[in-house]
Amino acid sequence: MDDLRIAYEDHDGVQELIDCLTHTLESISLSFDRWNDQYVKGPGMYIAIVTGPSVANFADPMGRNRWPTDDCRDVCMDLQNFFETAQDVAMTRDGALVVSVDGVVQEQLVRFTDLMPGELEAIDPADAEYEDWMGARHMSALDTSRRKNVVSTLTLSEETGRVTIFEGGSFETYKRTELGGEWNPQAYS
Structure with a gap:
Protein backbone atom coordinates (compact mmCIF):
# COMPACT_ATOMS: atom_id res chain seq x y z
CA MET A 1 0.00 0.00 0.00
CA ASP A 2 2.86 2.42 0.69
CA ASP A 3 3.82 2.19 -3.01
CA LEU A 4 0.48 3.81 -3.81
CA ARG A 5 0.72 6.57 -1.20
CA ILE A 6 1.17 10.14 -2.42
CA ALA A 7 4.09 11.73 -0.55
CA TYR A 8 2.51 15.13 0.06
CA GLU A 9 5.33 16.19 2.38
CA ASP A 10 7.71 16.12 -0.62
CA HIS A 11 5.27 17.42 -3.25
CA ASP A 12 6.37 20.70 -4.90
CA GLY A 13 2.87 22.20 -4.73
CA VAL A 14 2.55 21.42 -1.03
CA GLN A 15 6.01 22.84 -0.34
CA GLU A 16 4.93 26.03 -2.13
CA LEU A 17 1.81 26.12 0.06
CA ILE A 18 3.94 25.75 3.21
CA ASP A 19 6.20 28.56 1.94
CA CYS A 20 3.16 30.82 1.32
CA LEU A 21 1.84 30.13 4.82
CA THR A 22 5.24 30.64 6.43
CA HIS A 23 5.72 33.92 4.55
CA THR A 24 2.27 35.06 5.70
CA LEU A 25 2.95 34.29 9.37
CA GLU A 26 6.35 35.99 9.19
CA SER A 27 4.79 39.06 7.56
CA ILE A 28 2.08 39.24 10.22
CA SER A 29 4.71 39.01 12.95
CA LEU A 30 6.92 41.65 11.38
CA SER A 31 4.06 44.06 10.69
CA PHE A 32 2.96 44.09 14.35
CA ASP A 33 5.01 46.68 16.22
CA ARG A 34 3.78 46.37 19.80
CA TRP A 35 5.44 43.08 20.84
CA ASN A 36 7.29 44.76 23.70
CA ASP A 37 4.30 46.69 25.10
CA GLN A 38 3.13 45.44 28.48
CA TYR A 39 -0.36 43.84 28.56
CA VAL A 40 -0.62 43.78 24.77
CA LYS A 41 -1.42 40.50 23.04
CA GLY A 42 -0.02 40.16 19.53
CA PRO A 43 -1.48 38.25 16.62
CA GLY A 44 -1.51 34.49 17.05
CA MET A 45 -2.27 31.76 14.57
CA TYR A 46 -2.25 27.97 14.25
CA ILE A 47 -2.52 26.34 10.83
CA ALA A 48 -2.70 22.67 9.84
CA ILE A 49 -2.19 21.41 6.29
CA VAL A 50 -4.12 18.18 5.88
CA THR A 51 -4.96 15.47 3.37
CA GLY A 52 -8.36 13.86 3.11
CA PRO A 53 -11.86 15.27 3.19
CA SER A 54 -12.30 15.79 6.94
CA VAL A 55 -10.55 16.32 10.27
CA ALA A 56 -13.67 15.34 12.26
CA ASN A 57 -11.92 12.30 13.78
CA PHE A 58 -9.40 14.48 15.62
CA ALA A 59 -10.80 18.01 15.78
CA ASP A 60 -13.72 19.83 17.36
CA PRO A 61 -15.29 23.07 16.11
CA MET A 62 -14.25 26.24 17.97
CA GLY A 63 -17.76 27.63 18.31
CA ARG A 64 -18.38 30.70 16.16
CA ASN A 65 -14.71 31.16 15.30
CA ARG A 66 -14.66 31.01 11.53
CA TRP A 67 -12.42 31.92 8.65
CA PRO A 68 -14.17 34.44 6.36
CA THR A 69 -14.32 32.25 3.24
CA ASP A 70 -16.34 34.91 1.40
CA ASP A 71 -13.26 37.14 1.63
CA CYS A 72 -10.60 34.48 0.98
CA ARG A 73 -11.04 30.79 0.18
CA ASP A 74 -7.59 29.85 -1.17
CA VAL A 75 -4.12 30.51 0.26
CA CYS A 76 -1.93 31.03 -2.81
CA MET A 77 -4.49 32.31 -5.33
CA ASP A 78 -4.15 35.88 -4.01
CA LEU A 79 -1.43 35.96 -1.36
CA GLN A 80 -2.01 39.62 -0.47
CA ASN A 81 -5.70 38.92 0.17
CA PHE A 82 -4.79 35.85 2.22
CA PHE A 83 -2.31 37.92 4.25
CA GLU A 84 -4.88 40.64 4.99
CA THR A 85 -7.53 38.09 5.97
CA ALA A 86 -5.06 36.10 8.11
CA GLN A 87 -3.88 39.28 9.83
CA ASP A 88 -7.45 40.06 10.87
CA VAL A 89 -8.17 36.48 11.97
CA ALA A 90 -4.90 36.34 13.98
CA MET A 91 -6.06 39.32 16.04
CA THR A 92 -9.76 38.49 16.42
CA ARG A 93 -10.35 34.73 16.48
CA ASP A 94 -9.15 31.59 18.21
CA GLY A 95 -8.69 28.08 16.90
CA ALA A 96 -6.66 26.31 14.26
CA LEU A 97 -7.12 27.01 10.58
CA VAL A 98 -7.39 23.86 8.47
CA VAL A 99 -5.99 24.06 4.93
CA SER A 100 -6.14 21.18 2.44
CA VAL A 105 -9.24 26.92 3.50
CA GLN A 106 -11.87 25.31 5.73
CA GLU A 107 -14.33 27.82 7.15
CA GLN A 108 -14.68 26.38 10.67
CA LEU A 109 -11.71 26.98 12.99
CA VAL A 110 -11.01 23.95 15.20
CA ARG A 111 -9.41 22.63 18.36
CA PHE A 112 -7.38 19.51 17.70
CA THR A 113 -7.93 16.70 20.18
CA ASP A 114 -5.11 15.03 22.09
CA LEU A 115 -3.37 12.04 20.59
CA MET A 116 -5.04 8.72 21.39
CA PRO A 117 -3.21 6.00 23.36
CA GLY A 118 -2.40 4.04 20.18
CA GLU A 119 -0.92 7.15 18.59
CA LEU A 120 1.13 7.89 21.72
CA GLU A 121 2.64 4.40 21.76
CA ALA A 122 4.19 5.03 18.32
CA ILE A 123 6.17 8.02 19.65
CA ASP A 124 9.67 7.52 21.01
CA PRO A 125 9.65 9.04 24.55
CA ALA A 126 12.81 11.00 23.66
CA ASP A 127 10.86 12.67 20.82
CA ALA A 128 7.90 13.51 23.06
CA GLU A 129 9.65 16.32 24.91
CA TYR A 130 8.32 19.86 24.64
CA GLU A 131 10.59 22.90 24.60
CA ASP A 132 10.39 25.44 27.46
CA TRP A 133 9.11 28.19 25.12
CA MET A 134 6.15 26.10 23.92
CA GLY A 135 2.68 27.11 25.03
CA ALA A 136 -0.51 25.10 24.50
CA ARG A 137 -0.80 26.13 20.82
CA HIS A 138 2.74 24.96 20.04
CA MET A 139 2.42 21.70 21.98
CA SER A 140 -0.82 20.94 20.15
CA ALA A 141 0.80 21.78 16.79
CA LEU A 142 3.73 19.45 17.55
CA ASP A 143 1.41 16.59 18.47
CA THR A 144 -0.99 17.25 15.58
CA SER A 145 1.93 17.19 13.11
CA ARG A 146 2.40 13.51 14.04
CA ARG A 147 -1.03 12.51 12.75
CA LYS A 148 -1.20 10.39 9.62
CA ASN A 149 -3.14 12.82 7.41
CA VAL A 150 -1.47 16.01 8.63
CA VAL A 151 1.37 17.14 6.39
CA SER A 152 2.49 20.13 8.46
CA THR A 153 1.38 22.54 11.16
CA LEU A 154 2.54 26.13 11.60
CA THR A 155 2.21 28.56 14.48
CA LEU A 156 2.63 32.24 15.15
CA SER A 157 3.16 32.95 18.85
CA GLU A 158 0.93 35.73 20.18
CA GLU A 159 3.44 36.39 22.98
CA THR A 160 6.69 36.70 21.02
CA GLY A 161 5.98 36.68 17.28
CA ARG A 162 7.95 33.44 16.87
CA VAL A 163 7.05 31.38 13.77
CA THR A 164 7.39 27.58 13.92
CA ILE A 165 6.89 24.89 11.27
CA PHE A 166 6.12 21.38 12.57
CA GLU A 167 6.36 18.22 10.46
CA GLY A 168 6.12 14.64 11.66
CA GLY A 169 6.85 15.52 15.28
CA SER A 170 9.90 17.67 14.57
CA PHE A 171 10.08 21.41 14.08
CA GLU A 172 12.01 24.44 12.91
CA THR A 173 11.42 27.61 14.87
CA TYR A 174 12.38 31.20 14.19
CA LYS A 175 12.39 33.98 16.75
CA ARG A 176 10.99 37.28 15.54
CA THR A 177 14.49 38.70 15.15
CA GLU A 178 15.31 35.84 12.75
CA LEU A 179 12.34 36.41 10.43
CA GLY A 180 12.71 38.12 7.07
CA GLY A 181 16.50 38.06 6.93
CA GLU A 182 18.09 41.36 5.95
CA TRP A 183 14.65 42.98 5.53
CA ASN A 184 13.94 42.61 9.25
CA PRO A 185 15.16 45.75 11.03
CA GLN A 186 15.10 43.79 14.32
CA ALA A 187 17.67 41.32 12.98
CA TYR A 188 20.51 43.81 12.92
CA SER A 189 19.72 46.05 15.88
Whole structure:
Protein backbone atom coordinates (compact mmCIF):
# COMPACT_ATOMS: atom_id res chain seq x y z
CA MET A 1 0.00 0.00 0.00
CA ASP A 2 2.86 2.42 0.69
CA ASP A 3 3.82 2.19 -3.01
CA LEU A 4 0.48 3.81 -3.81
CA ARG A 5 0.72 6.57 -1.20
CA ILE A 6 1.17 10.14 -2.42
CA ALA A 7 4.09 11.73 -0.55
CA TYR A 8 2.51 15.13 0.06
CA GLU A 9 5.33 16.19 2.38
CA ASP A 10 7.71 16.12 -0.62
CA HIS A 11 5.27 17.42 -3.25
CA ASP A 12 6.37 20.70 -4.90
CA GLY A 13 2.87 22.20 -4.73
CA VAL A 14 2.55 21.42 -1.03
CA GLN A 15 6.01 22.84 -0.34
CA GLU A 16 4.93 26.03 -2.13
CA LEU A 17 1.81 26.12 0.06
CA ILE A 18 3.94 25.75 3.21
CA ASP A 19 6.20 28.56 1.94
CA CYS A 20 3.16 30.82 1.32
CA LEU A 21 1.84 30.13 4.82
CA THR A 22 5.24 30.64 6.43
CA HIS A 23 5.72 33.92 4.55
CA THR A 24 2.27 35.06 5.70
CA LEU A 25 2.95 34.29 9.37
CA GLU A 26 6.35 35.99 9.19
CA SER A 27 4.79 39.06 7.56
CA ILE A 28 2.08 39.24 10.22
CA SER A 29 4.71 39.01 12.95
CA LEU A 30 6.92 41.65 11.38
CA SER A 31 4.06 44.06 10.69
CA PHE A 32 2.96 44.09 14.35
CA ASP A 33 5.01 46.68 16.22
CA ARG A 34 3.78 46.37 19.80
CA TRP A 35 5.44 43.08 20.84
CA ASN A 36 7.29 44.76 23.70
CA ASP A 37 4.30 46.69 25.10
CA GLN A 38 3.13 45.44 28.48
CA TYR A 39 -0.36 43.84 28.56
CA VAL A 40 -0.62 43.78 24.77
CA LYS A 41 -1.42 40.50 23.04
CA GLY A 42 -0.02 40.16 19.53
CA PRO A 43 -1.48 38.25 16.62
CA GLY A 44 -1.51 34.49 17.05
CA MET A 45 -2.27 31.76 14.57
CA TYR A 46 -2.25 27.97 14.25
CA ILE A 47 -2.52 26.34 10.83
CA ALA A 48 -2.70 22.67 9.84
CA ILE A 49 -2.19 21.41 6.29
CA VAL A 50 -4.12 18.18 5.88
CA THR A 51 -4.96 15.47 3.37
CA GLY A 52 -8.36 13.86 3.11
CA PRO A 53 -11.86 15.27 3.19
CA SER A 54 -12.30 15.79 6.94
CA VAL A 55 -10.55 16.32 10.27
CA ALA A 56 -13.67 15.34 12.26
CA ASN A 57 -11.92 12.30 13.78
CA PHE A 58 -9.40 14.48 15.62
CA ALA A 59 -10.80 18.01 15.78
CA ASP A 60 -13.72 19.83 17.36
CA PRO A 61 -15.29 23.07 16.11
CA MET A 62 -14.25 26.24 17.97
CA GLY A 63 -17.76 27.63 18.31
CA ARG A 64 -18.38 30.70 16.16
CA ASN A 65 -14.71 31.16 15.30
CA ARG A 66 -14.66 31.01 11.53
CA TRP A 67 -12.42 31.92 8.65
CA PRO A 68 -14.17 34.44 6.36
CA THR A 69 -14.32 32.25 3.24
CA ASP A 70 -16.34 34.91 1.40
CA ASP A 71 -13.26 37.14 1.63
CA CYS A 72 -10.60 34.48 0.98
CA ARG A 73 -11.04 30.79 0.18
CA ASP A 74 -7.59 29.85 -1.17
CA VAL A 75 -4.12 30.51 0.26
CA CYS A 76 -1.93 31.03 -2.81
CA MET A 77 -4.49 32.31 -5.33
CA ASP A 78 -4.15 35.88 -4.01
CA LEU A 79 -1.43 35.96 -1.36
CA GLN A 80 -2.01 39.62 -0.47
CA ASN A 81 -5.70 38.92 0.17
CA PHE A 82 -4.79 35.85 2.22
CA PHE A 83 -2.31 37.92 4.25
CA GLU A 84 -4.88 40.64 4.99
CA THR A 85 -7.53 38.09 5.97
CA ALA A 86 -5.06 36.10 8.11
CA GLN A 87 -3.88 39.28 9.83
CA ASP A 88 -7.45 40.06 10.87
CA VAL A 89 -8.17 36.48 11.97
CA ALA A 90 -4.90 36.34 13.98
CA MET A 91 -6.06 39.32 16.04
CA THR A 92 -9.76 38.49 16.42
CA ARG A 93 -10.35 34.73 16.48
CA ASP A 94 -9.15 31.59 18.21
CA GLY A 95 -8.69 28.08 16.90
CA ALA A 96 -6.66 26.31 14.26
CA LEU A 97 -7.12 27.01 10.58
CA VAL A 98 -7.39 23.86 8.47
CA VAL A 99 -5.99 24.06 4.93
CA SER A 100 -6.14 21.18 2.44
CA VAL A 101 -3.05 20.26 0.41
CA ASP A 102 -4.53 22.12 -2.57
CA GLY A 103 -4.62 25.39 -0.57
CA VAL A 104 -8.36 25.53 0.06
CA VAL A 105 -9.24 26.92 3.50
CA GLN A 106 -11.87 25.31 5.73
CA GLU A 107 -14.33 27.82 7.15
CA GLN A 108 -14.68 26.38 10.67
CA LEU A 109 -11.71 26.98 12.99
CA VAL A 110 -11.01 23.95 15.20
CA ARG A 111 -9.41 22.63 18.36
CA PHE A 112 -7.38 19.51 17.70
CA THR A 113 -7.93 16.70 20.18
CA ASP A 114 -5.11 15.03 22.09
CA LEU A 115 -3.37 12.04 20.59
CA MET A 116 -5.04 8.72 21.39
CA PRO A 117 -3.21 6.00 23.36
CA GLY A 118 -2.40 4.04 20.18
CA GLU A 119 -0.92 7.15 18.59
CA LEU A 120 1.13 7.89 21.72
CA GLU A 121 2.64 4.40 21.76
CA ALA A 122 4.19 5.03 18.32
CA ILE A 123 6.17 8.02 19.65
CA ASP A 124 9.67 7.52 21.01
CA PRO A 125 9.65 9.04 24.55
CA ALA A 126 12.81 11.00 23.66
CA ASP A 127 10.86 12.67 20.82
CA ALA A 128 7.90 13.51 23.06
CA GLU A 129 9.65 16.32 24.91
CA TYR A 130 8.32 19.86 24.64
CA GLU A 131 10.59 22.90 24.60
CA ASP A 132 10.39 25.44 27.46
CA TRP A 133 9.11 28.19 25.12
CA MET A 134 6.15 26.10 23.92
CA GLY A 135 2.68 27.11 25.03
CA ALA A 136 -0.51 25.10 24.50
CA ARG A 137 -0.80 26.13 20.82
CA HIS A 138 2.74 24.96 20.04
CA MET A 139 2.42 21.70 21.98
CA SER A 140 -0.82 20.94 20.15
CA ALA A 141 0.80 21.78 16.79
CA LEU A 142 3.73 19.45 17.55
CA ASP A 143 1.41 16.59 18.47
CA THR A 144 -0.99 17.25 15.58
CA SER A 145 1.93 17.19 13.11
CA ARG A 146 2.40 13.51 14.04
CA ARG A 147 -1.03 12.51 12.75
CA LYS A 148 -1.20 10.39 9.62
CA ASN A 149 -3.14 12.82 7.41
CA VAL A 150 -1.47 16.01 8.63
CA VAL A 151 1.37 17.14 6.39
CA SER A 152 2.49 20.13 8.46
CA THR A 153 1.38 22.54 11.16
CA LEU A 154 2.54 26.13 11.60
CA THR A 155 2.21 28.56 14.48
CA LEU A 156 2.63 32.24 15.15
CA SER A 157 3.16 32.95 18.85
CA GLU A 158 0.93 35.73 20.18
CA GLU A 159 3.44 36.39 22.98
CA THR A 160 6.69 36.70 21.02
CA GLY A 161 5.98 36.68 17.28
CA ARG A 162 7.95 33.44 16.87
CA VAL A 163 7.05 31.38 13.77
CA THR A 164 7.39 27.58 13.92
CA ILE A 165 6.89 24.89 11.27
CA PHE A 166 6.12 21.38 12.57
CA GLU A 167 6.36 18.22 10.46
CA GLY A 168 6.12 14.64 11.66
CA GLY A 169 6.85 15.52 15.28
CA SER A 170 9.90 17.67 14.57
CA PHE A 171 10.08 21.41 14.08
CA GLU A 172 12.01 24.44 12.91
CA THR A 173 11.42 27.61 14.87
CA TYR A 174 12.38 31.20 14.19
CA LYS A 175 12.39 33.98 16.75
CA ARG A 176 10.99 37.28 15.54
CA THR A 177 14.49 38.70 15.15
CA GLU A 178 15.31 35.84 12.75
CA LEU A 179 12.34 36.41 10.43
CA GLY A 180 12.71 38.12 7.07
CA GLY A 181 16.50 38.06 6.93
CA GLU A 182 18.09 41.36 5.95
CA TRP A 183 14.65 42.98 5.53
CA ASN A 184 13.94 42.61 9.25
CA PRO A 185 15.16 45.75 11.03
CA GLN A 186 15.10 43.79 14.32
CA ALA A 187 17.67 41.32 12.98
CA TYR A 188 20.51 43.81 12.92
CA SER A 189 19.72 46.05 15.88
